[in-house]
Amino acid sequence: MLIDWFTVLAQTVNFLILVWLLKRYLYQPILDAIDAREQRIASELADAAEKQQLAGQARDDYQQKNSEFEQQRDALLRQATAAAETERQRLLAQVRTAAEDLARKNQLSVKREQHLQSQKLSRLVQTQVMTITRKTLTVLANQALESAIVAVFVKQLGQLQDEAKSSFKQSLFKAKNSALVRSAFALQDTEQSMIQQAVNHCFSAQVQLRFVTSDQSIAGIELSAEGQLIAWTIESCLDALEKHIADRLASSAPVSLTAQETTP
Numbered sequence: 314m315l316i317d318w319f320t321v322l323a324q325t326v327n328f329l330i331l332v333w334l335l336k337r338y339l340y341q342p343i344l345d346a347i348d349a350r351e352q353r354i355a356s357e358l359a360d361a362a363e364k365q366q367l368a369g370q371a372r373d374d375y376q377q378k379n380s381e382f383e384q385q386r387d388a389l390l391r392q393a394t395a396a397a398e399t400e401r402q403r404l405l406a407q408v409r410t411a412a413e414d415l416a417r418k419n420q421l422s423v424k425r426e427q428h429l430q431s432q433k434l435s436r437l438v439q440t441q442v443m444t445i446t447r448k449t450l451t452v453l454a455n456q457a458l459e460s461a462i463v464a465v466f467v468k469q470l471g472q473l474q475d476e477a478k479s480s481f482k483q484s485l486f487k488a489k490n491s492a493l494v495r496s497a498f499a500l501q502d503t504e505q506s507m508i509q510q511a512v513n514h515c516f517s518a519q520v521q522l523r524f525v526t527s528d529q530s531i532a533g534i535e536l537s538a539e540g541q542l543i544a545w546t547i548e549s550c551l552d553a554l555e556k557h558i559a560d561r562l563a564s565s566a567p568v569s570l571t572a573q574e575t576t577p
Contacts, residue, residue, distance in 0.1 A: 390507075393464035400461045463504045466534040466545045467511040473543070482516050484541035491521040492538040499526050512536065 473481075485492060494500075494508060505524055512520050533546020 397461035397465040467507055469545055470511045470515045481541045484539040488538045490518050494522050494524045495527045495535040
């Protein structure tokens with residue numbers, strides 16, 4: 314069998330041309346498309362990784378700022394509580410001094426007069442001292458004292474007895490979780506926020522508070538709902554002290570008179 318070399322050569326050339334055409338117009342575009350897709354996927358993965366890293370940084374920054382805020386809030390609360398306790402001790406010391414002065418005056422009066430006249434005079438002195446004390450505290454009362462009282466009030470809410478807490482919670486339920494906060498001075502936003510958080514935590518509810526001011530009290534905070542009242546005021550402390558002094562005078566004056574008369 315004879316080989317037609319011309320035909321073989323022509324077929325070889327045709328095959329080479331076909332291979333070149335396939336590579337130029339079919340395989341190369343497919344390879345280019347695959348490379349472009351791989352590059353796009355790699356770019357999207359890199360972009361996603363960058364966004365994830367940024368989100369992680371933002372989360373870490375938020376957690377750090379939140380932690381710093383908590384620390385600052387706790388420090389401010391401790392400072393306010395300490396200031397309120399110092400102020401309370403100072404006021405109580407003043408009241409004790411006034412009460413001790415009153416007791417000494419009463420003992421001198423008992424020596425000079427009969428018991429009935431002595432008690433009458435003692436009650437008059439007591440009333441005057443308490444009136445002066447109230448006027449003095451009214452003059453001394455200011456926004457700084459009110460801020461300290463806010464901290465004391467928040468602390469007392471946290472120590473509220475279960476019975477009192479349950480009773481006031483029923484009043485909140487009747488009032489549809491709304492209550493009135495009355496103070497002698499206008500409270501700042503931070504102080505209102507402290508009271509709001511303390512009330513919500515104490516009664517495990519989202520309570521709608523309405524803040525008002527009143528000039529009927531020297532200084533203090535009152536929380537009321539449906540006739541129920543939770544309060545810490547200097548006025549109430551003075552009233553309790555005045556009643557205590559009156560009771561002591563009524564019960565101890567005769568004994569003091571007898572003791573002084575029998576003293577050699």
